[in-house]
Amino acid sequence: MKAILYFEDGTYLMGESFGAEGEIIGEVVFNTSMTGYQEILTDPSYRGQLVTMTCPEIGNYGVNSEDVESEKVQAAGFIVKNYNEEYSNFRGEKSLAEYLKENGVIGIQRVDTRAITKKIREKGAMNGIISTVEFEVEKLAQKLKEAPSMEGLDLVKEVTTDKIYKWNKLNNEKKYNVVVYDFGVKQNILRILENLGCDLTVVPATTSAKEILELNPDGIFLSNGPGDPAAVDYAIKNIEQIISKVPVFGICLGHQLASLALGGETYKMKFGHRGGNQPVKDVNSGKIEITAQNHGFAVDADSLKDKGGEIKYINLNDNTVEGLTYKEKELLTVQHHPEASPGPHDSYHIFEEFIKMMEMRQNDKTQNTNSR
Numbered sequence: 001m002k003a004i005l006y007f008e009d010g011t012y013l014m015g016e017s018f019g020a021e022g023e024i025i026g027e028v029v030f031n032t033s034m035t036g037y038q039e040i041l042t043d044p045s046y047r048g049q050l051v052t053m054t055c056p057e058i059g060n061y062g063v064n065s066e067d068v069e070s071e072k073v074q075a076a077g078f079i080v081k082n083y084n085e086e087y088s089n090f091r092g093e094k095s096l097a098e099y100l101k102e103n104g105v106i107g108i109q110r111v112d113t114r115a116i117t118k119k120i121r122e123k124g125a126m127n128g129i130i131s132t133v134e135f136e137v138e139k140l141a142q143k144l145k146e147a148p149s150m151e152g153l154d155l156v157k158e159v160t161t162d163k164i165y166k167w168n169k170l171n172n173e174k175k176y177n178v179v180v181y182d183f184g185v186k187q188n189i190l191r192i193l194e195n196l197g198c199d200l201t202v203v204p205a206t207t208s209a210k211e212i213l214e215l216n217p218d219g220i221f222l223s224n225g226p227g228d229p230a231a232v233d234y235a236i237k238n239i240e241q242i243i244s245k246v247p248v249f250g251i252c253l254g255h256q257l258a259s260l261a262l263g264g265e266t267y268k269m270k271f272g273h274r275g276g277n278q279p280v281k282d283v284n285s286g287k288i289e290i291t292a293q294n295h296g297f298a299v300d301a302d303s304l305k306d307k308g309g310e311i312k313y314i315n316l317n318d319n320t321v322e323g324l325t326y327k328e329k330e331l332l333t334v335q336h337h338p339e340a341s342p343g344p345h346d347s348y349h350i351f352e353e354f355i356k357m358m359e360m361r362q363n364d365k366t367q368n369t370n371s372r
């Protein structure tokens, strides 16, 4: 079936639809990962976005019930060069088109994804509309005009859990009681933390600092999530009150919210970083890691200078901040994704650093009790 992808700048591309039929507006972004389309589609941080894959062949290994980062497809729409209905993989359970249909998500294929990527790189991320039902460009332009921009949007409230739950999938020894602030958490983060011995309690984004501290956590995790961090003011206020009380670890949106809570600032990047090939340098050791990333906002390095924030990681493509440590605070935050999924595992050690922070705190406590 025919489909159109119309951009805010007045240009459009004709293609073919796969997946659901209908019409959807979102911010058009591009992802440079070669594999992992199912993890990308189910990552809650892609909420409200039309994701373009730069890899030209998509769908060839199907989808399965395991490679998910949340319960459903979260991206608003999917844009690819060449969709393969015939998939081949021993883990494949159904085709990507079937999966998108079940989730009510529109896919468009046979559009020039290289041209889309070049446009976004030159002009910046912009809103677009995919339609299989309306082809009059004036009408599509009008609809786009009325759509909000990503800046200022709180999308966390659309993806956070509505009640507290325990993530308990493994029968392993649990040494650390960790509370997870769910701003749109990716499940691979929960899998890794549990595997490292964390007893995980996942709480809604609006949970107060007081309620969290009453759970007596050994550590608090601030998750990734969609939208503009500056718009999630309730979370920023709560984070302000938990920092310094227990070890805190934040990834992506969690990193941005922690920086805002410390009085820093975030800004919208021109087109962001999304993919599995982003080089990040540890400024202290000089070591470089290839990382998975998915962010459209970033922390302004200068804004944290007099607030105790120290840059730990930078992106080597554009020198933007990718991670911070904070003087005299048990706080570690990274903009990139050490949980990968999809992507390289070079940064996995950052999870172990969080565990170490909690371990040291526990050791201190025992020593204090023994010396009394």
Ligand SMILES: NC(=O)CC[C@H](N)C(=O)O
Pocket: 045, 223, 224, 225, 226, 227, 228, 229, 251, 252, 253, 254, 294, 295, 296, 297, 298
């Ligand atoms: N993956 C994330 O947590 C993304 C954070 C934020 N929504 C951004 O685009 O920068």
